[in-house]
Amino acid sequence: MLHVLNPVMNNTKWNELRLGMYGLAQTPAWSTLSTNGYKSRPDREWYYHFSIGGYADIIHVDILVENAAHRETVRRVLQHIHVPGEETPEGFRVFGYLQDGQAADYL
Template sequence: MRNPVMNNTKWDELRLAMYALDPTPAWSTLSTNGYQSSRDTEWFHHFRDGGYADIVHVDIFATDEAMRQRVGDALRSIHVPGEETAEGFRVFGYAANGKFVDYL
């Protein structure tokens, strides 16, 4: 069983924070049906296309340390559930029952 940890308002905050970065980082989503999207860098329209209800998590890719710093600062400023990964960051839309989710 999955429990939502994001809502449409927080997803929009994430989308706009990433859209404001230059250059925008690439992202990829995992959907509740198991579909893993291809990497994309268009946050304004593509990210919200189809809504947010089925996003299990979004991976945000940092190509270098400067981008990792900018993305991390932006995520911390909007306080979203997630974690730092080897490739960048993962923001959770859902958490499994009994799983602790930290916030950036």
């Protein structure tokens, strides 16, 4: 069965996310899942590393938080940016694509 991916983010929103996380005193780690199935290792460098290669192939990015206070700080930034995603036990997942029939709330 072919899974159709529908984009839910654009370069502007990805850049808002990148700069929002970069601007935090305690930057969270991130890891992406690409359309080719590659899952990146966690990385904390948002300014250059996150944008290398562009955003077109990011299915989702997992944002990893350190503790409850860090979670709240990251949540406030994500709510301000208003991105499609969900809260996870490790932090947050921001979607770049959704499959046909998949729904997502906005953080």
